[in-house]
Amino acid sequence: MADLRIKIGPLEFRNPVILASGTCGYGAELEDFMDLSRLGGIVVKGTTLEPREGNPYPRMAETASGMLNAVGLQNKGIDYFEKNIYPHLAEYDTHVIVNVNGNTIEDYVELSRRLDMLAAIPAIELNISCPNVKKGGMIFGTNPASAREVISAVRRVYHKTLIVKLSPNVTDIVEFARISEEEGAESVSLVNTLLGMAIDPRTMKPRLSTITGGLSGPAIKPVALRMVWQVAKAVKIPVIGMGGIMNADDALEFLMAGATAVQVGTASFIEPRAGTEVVKGIERFLVEKDFDSVSRITGIINRN
Amino acid sequence: MADLRIKIGPLEFRNPVILASGTCGYGAELEDFMDLSRLGGIVVKGTTLEPREGNPYPRMAETASGMLNAVGLQNKGIDYFEKNIYPHLAEYDTHVIVNVNGNTIEDYVELSRRLDMLAAIPAIELNISCPNVKKGGMIFGTNPASAREVISAVRRVYHKTLIVKLSPNVTDIVEFARISEEEGAESVSLVNTLLGMAIDPRTMKPRLSTITGGLSGPAIKPVALRMVWQVAKAVKIPVIGMGGIMNADDALEFLMAGATAVQVGTASFIEPRAGTEVVKGIERFLVEKDFDSVSRITGIINRN
Amino acid sequence: MKKRIEDLTVIENRQLAESFFVIKLSSSDGLPELEPGQFVQALVTESPATFLRRPLSVHDVNLKEGTLSLLVQIAGPGTERLSKLTAGEKLNLVYPLGNSFTLPAPGEKVLLTGGGCGMAPLLYLGRKISESGIQPHFALGFRNRSRILPHDEFRSLGPVYLSTEDGSEGTRGFVTDIPAFRDQHWDRVYCCGPEPMMKAVAALCRKREIFCEVSLENLMACGLGICLCCVVPTTSGNLCSCTDGPVFNVNDLKWQTSG
Amino acid sequence: MKKRIEDLTVIENRQLAESFFVIKLSSSDGLPELEPGQFVQALVTESPATFLRRPLSVHDVNLKEGTLSLLVQIAGPGTERLSKLTAGEKLNLVYPLGNSFTLPAPGEKVLLTGGGCGMAPLLYLGRKISESGIQPHFALGFRNRSRILPHDEFRSLGPVYLSTEDGSEGTRGFVTDIPAFRDQHWDRVYCCGPEPMMKAVAALCRKREIFCEVSLENLMACGLGICLCCVVPTTSGNLCSCTDGPVFNVNDLKWQTSG
């Protein structure tokens, strides 16, 4: 038996495996396949103040070892969330984190304030990296000054664990991680999707209604892993790594590169049990290699 | 029969398919498999003033639908090139372009000056985007001021067709394309490899001697295509698109996104005839769809 | 019904026509209850070009044998690989997924219409309707005579009317041109096929105020309601065709073309 | 020899031992001349995890039959898929690639040593040496008795000495511990196997000033000298093991460990 527990700020997680936002709904959708209490946590769907219809269909294109999506934050808004979804989430025996989105700093602040009051939500993930919305989203995540402003504003009203989700579509992701740390975030999570595009040569048209969309899946793993490694070396706060994790070996790569925890995203579409399979695989690895706790392998490549 | 000819600056190419630098040696290595005169051109290996041994082994790691390389510009330097390689290249019935690299602006300038004098080299590709060298390379390609300086300096001494090869590891690739255009480059080519990384969880070590390396292959196609589309809309000079092109359909996507020509890279490792197969496939498509010339489909998605 | 992920065993893979195959599968755990209109998400291994699962309708269920059949039309690398499955191989499914067709009330007259791989869900739907004591009628449309799929099993359940675009068999034109469709009284019409066909059927039914359900084949990533990629605009906003569908009443759809 | 890309036909795929297979292929165009030590780049289709070709040594050539054999050890998804090839299937190769072993001069005493899939090139090398009128001797090393690969074909060419790490068969230890290796006089030693084995053999040969060639198995992307990924540091700088190798004289290699 190895100790799988990890800490993000004051928050202890049962294990370092979390389901990624936008790829696990509100958790319930996956309960037929797995026991959510076997996970470190889940980050529920990207949430906004007001309800959103998202982008027009088609919103998805399969690519080599990956997929593009252009969902555009479809969700029913915080009021609906509080009334109809939160009561169920409050019963889960795992950390439920809400992914926070907005068009303006005021949106982010107001939403964070609302979430600060929900006792069963111990953390939020500030999404400054959504490539699929016209306003807000990635704009905050690719401009250092705007990033600082929104993080600092949210920090002032949000008193629990604040995770900032970073965009990979930048020259220097470390800069954004440092800003998050300086502004008092407990953790950064990375990466969100890479901005990509696909064309159907037969119809001579883009495959997505929005032309560009977010690339996820194993295709992006090498880029995501590199960024996690760079960021983990540069900041002291724990890093949550993601991007193309399909199995425990992939997750181990992220942990060894310096991540304290990982998120499993697109994998759940193909293997709905991916999250718990990763937990099992990490534990098996640790036992086999005689590590008493998962923290022993965090960043181990920098020590080897 | 469709007209496959395209122009980059004053230079006419037989067709829009060029082999990418670092993936076709000096052309000769592929002659057993194809007739190089069927290609638009070839960009030979990254060349430097002085000879270079490149990075230590291991330099390669296979990834999902792609590969990482950390070759690091191994080449015998311009003197050797002039004496021993150039005479053979001069006999090819296809455009031979040299990929120019340096640690300093002076290196780039001196090398470009030397190449300006080689009659059978009608163009150079200024590589400001190599992720695998400590000095020079990507540093010029990720900093707008440095990029402008090196392009402008080379432009002063190089009088034939100047192509600037851009790095995808930036927040806004369009900025670099604009700078290239402003400084008088005839074309931009993109993308070079994405900076990535891989770890072997069994050995708990990075798979590359340099830890990080350049990601190429189908995995990066969606990102490359998006960047080509963004750049082609923003500049007037012709764009040469590349990144994960394995077959004619992939090449068509780049042309339809706005590229005037394409480069075939990693594909040649798996299918040494990839370049000429792409030429054939593009021609077949044009004939089937009744386009009289390849220029008709350049950027067609913006018109559809 | 609880969803599950399971390796089923291929019992038989029978070629129906050029590029159409019927794959019969058996579950060692015993099949769950399956409703007509529901679908499965099939994992395609050994195909480098296939990253996501492939959605396929429940084509038929044989409770006695404990088998589930899928009707697969080769459309690309995923279905190509599935078409090559041989008896004894495993096929990993996530299922049962989606909602189902609304069964008719006793005494109603129902028409099941579709074409190509859109015929897939109609056989099981027809079987269920037939078991409920109503004889289903089928209107099947094809490009031309050589594209007509064998449909003996449909015939064993009820009358089958055919249309071909070139008139080489049955009515010339589309399913909506079939006299039995136009002229007879129908209480319910069920449709699955290419989008233009479904829209034409929907338009005709709306005009004649016939209850009409269609089964959509939107692009899907997850099939579980977690990716929100498969949405369809409805009168209640964007709904997921994998959980709120794939079956929709045409009156709820905001289709561009109206009847 | 001109390199080519060609679909060869699998004539037979014979399991040699757990996770070892010999795949016999025939060329409809007629085999090119193949030298011992050369290799092929095999395209692995139907394996989502395999993007690049896989390098494999020429294990044997039968000119009469016009067949080429490969010895494949399952190491991961690529070789796993290759191990499942069945007679009649195609295997796309780029070949022949690389340099070759230097054949001995008449009258010389030669030892061919290796282990695991490193045995692959030694059979064809032994056959060529034998054809040149010299009897090759073989020193083969294995983990333990149960890991020993069948080696009748080697025996038909010359004496075979075995070592196992646990002594369960032949000499206890490594090939370099085999008395025939240490005590007899050898003009040439050829080696292919895991790196530690090759380094030990190289060290022993250098000490005793024996001509020694090893066949390296560096990671390769192209196999054609165009990617520069497979380099090995030599006294003349970094050389490509796919074109300047895979066979190198140990005196040219800059191996960390020296003899």
Ligand SMILES: Cc1cc2nc3c(=O)[nH]c(=O)nc-3n(C[C@H](O)[C@H](O)[C@H](O)COP(=O)(O)OP(=O)(O)OC[C@H]3O[C@@H](n4cnc5c(N)ncnc54)[C@H](O)[C@@H]3O)c2cc1C
């Ligand atoms: C609920 C549902 C039920 C379906 N039932 C069946 C069925 O019973 N039998 C059957 O043969 N097919 C069915 N389909 C369609 C089937 O899923 C696609 O043909 C298949 O995914 C194509 O995969 P591929 O790899 O072969 O081709 P791809 O290369 O992925 O696609 C080939 C072509 O098919 C289109 N396509 C891809 N995915 C879909 C999709 N999900 N729906 C529609 N078109 C698609 C692509 O745009 C492309 O033009 C169903 C689809 C859905 C959503």
Ligand SMILES: Cc1cc2nc3c(=O)[nH]c(=O)nc-3n(C[C@H](O)[C@H](O)[C@H](O)COP(=O)(O)OP(=O)(O)OC[C@H]3O[C@@H](n4cnc5c(N)ncnc54)[C@H](O)[C@@H]3O)c2cc1C
């Ligand atoms: C010139 C040459 C000749 C070879 N001849 C043979 C042969 O005759 N028979 C045989 O079974 N194998 C041979 N190999 C090794 C063989 O190429 C690898 O085992 C194979 O590529 C592994 O592919 P995979 O997908 O099965 O495993 P992967 O998942 O790619 O790799 C599994 C393990 O094998 C290692 N590996 C991967 N590629 C290579 C490689 N090129 N060389 C060495 N190790 C590698 C990996 O690092 C990993 O540890 C040869 C290699 C070279 C370079």
Ligand SMILES: Cc1cc2nc3c(=O)[nH]c(=O)nc-3n(C[C@H](O)[C@H](O)[C@H](O)COP(=O)(O)O)c2cc1C
């Ligand atoms: C369909 C889809 C929807 C997503 N929605 C969100 C979202 O609402 N908020 C967010 O921060 N990330 C969202 N993401 C990004 C993922 O959380 C994750 O960062 C990314 O997919 C990379 O991980 P993966 O490769 O494991 O999927 C979404 C990803 C996908 C594929």
Ligand SMILES: Cc1cc2nc3c(=O)[nH]c(=O)nc-3n(C[C@H](O)[C@H](O)[C@H](O)COP(=O)(O)O)c2cc1C
């Ligand atoms: C092994 C290897 C070596 C490369 N060397 C160079 C180089 O010397 N100069 C350069 O500009 N690009 C180099 N590249 C980048 C390619 O030219 C191309 O930009 C990149 O691989 C993306 O295209 P692809 O996906 O088709 O390979 C190299 C790529 C690979 C895989």
Ligand code: FES
């Ligand atoms: S396919 Fe993912 S929500 Fe419907």
Ligand code: FES
């Ligand atoms: S494997 Fe590409 S140069 Fe040797």
